[in-house]
Amino acid sequence: MVSAFIATAFAQPDQATAKAQWRLVADQMRPKLPKLATLMDTAEEDVLA
Numbered sequence: 001m002v003s004a005f006i007a008t009a010f011a012q013p014d015q016a017t018a019k020a021q022w023r024l025v026a027d028q029m030r031p032k033l034p035k036l037a038t039l040m041d042t043a044e045e046d047v048l049a
Helices: 002-010 015-029 034-047
Strands: none
Touching: 002 015, 015 034
């Protein structure tokens, strides 16, 4: 399920929208999966390059 949420960032039409979606997913994960959200924050630039 987590991978499905993360995959939504890659389905965006441009980099700006992909970054916004990535942050939205990370923020939604933060309350229940704080370590994953922190990892997403750290990896954002590399993953979406």
